[in-house]
Amino acid sequence: MNACIRAVVRKAVYEGIEVAGVRRGFAGLMEGEASPLNAHSVSGIIHQGGTILRTARAEDFLTEEGQGRASDSVKKLAIEGVIVIGGDGSFRGAYDLNKKWQIPTVGIPATIDNDIAGSDLTIGFVTALNTALAAVDKLRDTATSHDRLFIVEVMGRTSGYIALWAGLAGGVEEILIPETRTDLDEVCRKLEEGRARGKTSSIIVVAEGDEAGGAFEIGEKIRERIGYEIRVAVLGHLQRGGSPSALDRILATRLGAEAVDVLRRGEEGKMVGLISNEIEVFPLEHAWQEKKEIDLRFYQLSQIMAI
Numbered sequence: 001m002n003a004c005i006r007a008v009v010r011k012a013v014y015e016g017i018e019v020a021g022v023r024r025g026f027a028g029l030m031e032g033e034a035s036p037l038n039a040h041s042v043s044g045i046i047h048q049g050g051t052i053l054r055t056a057r058a059e060d061f062l063t064e065e066g067q068g069r070a071s072d073s074v075k076k077l078a079i080e081g082v083i084v085i086g087g088d089g090s091f092r093g094a095y096d097l098n099k100k101w102q103i104p105t106v107g108i109p110a111t112i113d114n115d116i117a118g119s120d121l122t123i124g125f126v127t128a129l130n131t132a133l134a135a136v137d138k139l140r141d142t143a144t145s146h147d148r149l150f151i152v153e154v155m156g157r158t159s160g161y162i163a164l165w166a167g168l169a170g171g172v173e174e175i176l177i178p179e180t181r182t183d184l185d186e187v188c189r190k191l192e193e194g195r196a197r198g199k200t201s202s203i204i205v206v207a208e209g210d211e212a213g214g215a216f217e218i219g220e221k222i223r224e225r226i227g228y229e230i231r232v233a234v235l236g237h238l239q240r241g242g243s244p245s246a247l248d249r250i251l252a253t254r255l256g257a258e259a260v261d262v263l264r265r266g267e268e269g270k271m272v273g274l275i276s277n278e279i280e281v282f283p284l285e286h287a288w289q290e291k292k293e294i295d296l297r298f299y300q301l302s303q304i305m306a307i
């Protein structure tokens with residue numbers, strides 16, 4: 001997000017537009033917490049995770065009264081356009097501000113879950129993926145040396161993107177994601193088959209939203225069925241921090257600059273996204289009216305690779 005804030009600020013300054021940073025997202029907007037940002041304010045942040053503007057859940061913003069307060073702040077601060085960086089919930093807020101309160105808004109997709117239609121990649125996903133992959137690689141050392149089965153739980157809410165991509169890149173034996181049916185008997189059968197072929201260790205990556213439950217629960221169920229020596233790792237918020245990958249910084253920079261151009265062109269109620277390596281612009285509602293499908297060919301490939 002910092003790389004994106006930097007891009008928005010620098011592109012706006014380049015175009016002769018003044019920028020104010022709103023602290024704590026919609027929560028801060030309702031309180032009018034904004035201060036000017038210039039090119040220097042965003043120096044030295046491109047490599048830092050998180051957001052210098054901070055963020056917050058803003059339940060009040062879901063109400064008419066909360067949005068009214070936000071709209072008043074926008075007017076009081078003489079803000080002519082708002083760029084919102086975030087996921088589905090943030091986009092819905094940006095949509096309301098535009099449609100109900102006539103404030104020009106543009107959304108930039110940023111979530112490690114990579115679950116926003118209108119962008120092949122969302123800011124943060126690749127960095128989280130690399131973190132998950134690094135963990136899988138490290139866990140494999142113990143799995144191999146100690147003949148163990150590891151179950152690694154990754155984030156993603158209801159999306160299996162981190163699990164699928166980290167699992168494929170990490171060459172794991174099983175990937176359990178919400179987008180496919182999970183049959184633990186079948187998983188156990190394959191583990192047993194692998195053991196019969198001489199496999200002494202295995203790794204299962206499970207997405208937190210999988211129907212089979214969390215990693216500990218799955219571990220218990222597998223232990224009951226086939227009695228493996230099992231260890232569990234839940235990666236949690238490790239995946240949401242750290243220095244962004246090169247790809248994320250470039251994505252954030254491209255999307256941030258385009259968002260400024262969208263407002264300059266007088267377009268509003270839009271989102272920017274990356275489709276086949278080109279920046280595209282869609283109405284904000286595209287993000288929830290369309291469903292972003294995960295590419296299950298990745299899943300099939302992972303199964304072939306696990307033989």
Ligand code: F6P
Binds near residue numbers: 087112113155157208
């Ligand atoms: O949506 C991003 C995400 O990191 C999910 O992957 C995860 O389930 C959730 O947010 C965690 O939210 P919180 O930080 O509020 O616990």
